[in-house]
Amino acid sequence: MSLKVIQGFVLIWLFFSCNNAVSVPENTSAEVSDSSTLISESQSVEVSSTAQEMPDSNAKVVLAVLGVMQDGGRPHLGCEKSCCAPETLQNMNDFLVVSLGIFDREHTQGYMMEATPDFVPQWRKFKGIFPEITLKTFGGIFLTHAHIGHYLGLAYLGKEAFNAHATPVYAMPRMAEFLKNNGPWSQLVANENIELRPTAHNDTLQLTKNLSVIPILVPHRDEYSETVGYQIIGPEKSALFIPDIDKWERWDQSILELIQQVDYAFLDATFFDGKELDNRDMSLVPHPFMVESLDLFDTLEISDRNKVYFIHFNHTNPVLDADSQAANRVNLAGFNIAQQGQLFGL
Numbered sequence: 001m002s003l004k005v006i007q008g009f010v011l012i013w014l015f016f017s018c019n020n021a022v023s024v025p026e027n028t029s030a031e032v033s034d035s036s037t038l039i040s041e042s043q044s045v046e047v048s049s050t051a052q053e054m055p056d057s058n059a060k061v062v063l064a065v066l067g068v069m070q071d072g073g074r075p076h077l078g079c080e081k082s083c084c085a086p087e088t089l090q091n092m093n094d095f096l097v098v099s100l101g102i103f104d105r106e107h108t109q110g111y112m113m114e115a116t117p118d119f120v121p122q123w124r125k126f127k128g129i130f131p132e133i134t135l136k137t138f139g140g141i142f143l144t145h146a147h148i149g150h151y152l153g154l155a156y157l158g159k160e161a162f163n164a165h166a167t168p169v170y171a172m173p174r175m176a177e178f179l180k181n182n183g184p185w186s187q188l189v190a191n192e193n194i195e196l197r198p199t200a201h202n203d204t205l206q207l208t209k210n211l212s213v214i215p216i217l218v219p220h221r222d223e224y225s226e227t228v229g230y231q232i233i234g235p236e237k238s239a240l241f242i243p244d245i246d247k248w249e250r251w252d253q254s255i256l257e258l259i260q261q262v263d264y265a266f267l268d269a270t271f272f273d274g275k276e277l278d279n280r281d282m283s284l285v286p287h288p289f290m291v292e293s294l295d296l297f298d299t300l301e302i303s304d305r306n307k308v309y310f311i312h313f314n315h316t317n318p319v320l321d322a323d324s325q326a327a328n329r330v331n332l333a334g335f336n337i338a339q340q341g342q343l344f345g346l
């Protein structure tokens with residue numbers, strides 16, 4: 001081969017490997033598409049058997065990953081590292097704050113987990129996947145807790161923005177009291193932009209014939225509200241969503257048993273390990289480090305490990321780079337890194 005031909009190959013290889021390192025493909029087509037394709041295109045390592053995440057076209061309920069980041073988002077205010085540099089992050093909407101969209105196709109009804117500071121682009125993505133959804137007929141929003149990444153987006157339902165009429169907001173008792181008694185949220189309640197729907201720990205909320213949701217209390221820094229995760233149950237499959245929790249061992253429930261009971265588990269992966277923040281005392285922001293979760297979940301069968309989709313990444317988390325050693329380690333152990341735009345049939 002001539003030198004020019006070899007140089008050509010190297011350039012093509014560089015182009016694709018750089019693209020893989022920085023971008024997460026997203027799916028905004030109206031069709032439910034093969035999310036395992038999304039994974040294999042964005043990761044160079046062999047991926048665990050995730051074929052079951054492809055929602056078959058008959059799935060009555062579909063779950064869409066609308067965001068994967070921790071509360072502060074990406075780009076993160078003040079971050080001058082490569083994770084948030086303009087060269088690395090070309091599109092501001094590629095990594096939105098953690099949220100799930102759930103759509104019951106049979107009843108044409110949609111729900112969202114969390115109202116994040118990225119609520120507006122997130123809603124557009126949700127509607128891009130399921131054009132039948134409208135804000136007027138929207139089934140509602142489920143809140144986990146009163147940290148900024150999880151409820152600030154409610155503001156866009158108010159007078160200064162959409163001026164919604166009675167959008168259902170599902171919240172636990174302390175969370176609901178917090179919204180009722182503190183501005184600007186109290187104005188949303190008083191103006192009936194939102195309608196608070198009370199929820200209770202372990203209490204099943206039947207949303208449609210095909211879909212129910214169960215809030216589960218988890219330990220977290222509960223300054224303004226309690227914190228819950230959710231079990232989301234469709235006609236065929238169920239998912240667990242726990243974006244924030246202090247440490248697995250501080251919980252009175254067994255995460256291993258819960259993973260065994262569901263089909264998908266979207267779990268707190270804020271930090272990869274204890275060395276990640278150089279300017280903050282990490283004991284003040286406790287989360288299960290991914291390396292701790294990998295150790296704890298190591299006893300699970302491979303089929304159970306394949307159910308785990310790590311989510312809620314701090315901008316510093318190295319797994320955001322699909323070609324990093326950290327991401328390879330997670331994938332090779334049989335776990336998944338949630339990608340914005342992934343779809344799952346429930």
Ligand SMILES: [Zn+2]
Pocket residue numbers: 070071147149150243244312
């Ligand atoms: Zn959070």
Ligand SMILES: [Zn+2]
Pocket residue numbers: 075076079080081082083084085315316
């Ligand atoms: Zn950053």
Ligand SMILES: [Zn+2]
Pocket residue numbers: 145147220244
């Ligand atoms: Zn939190």
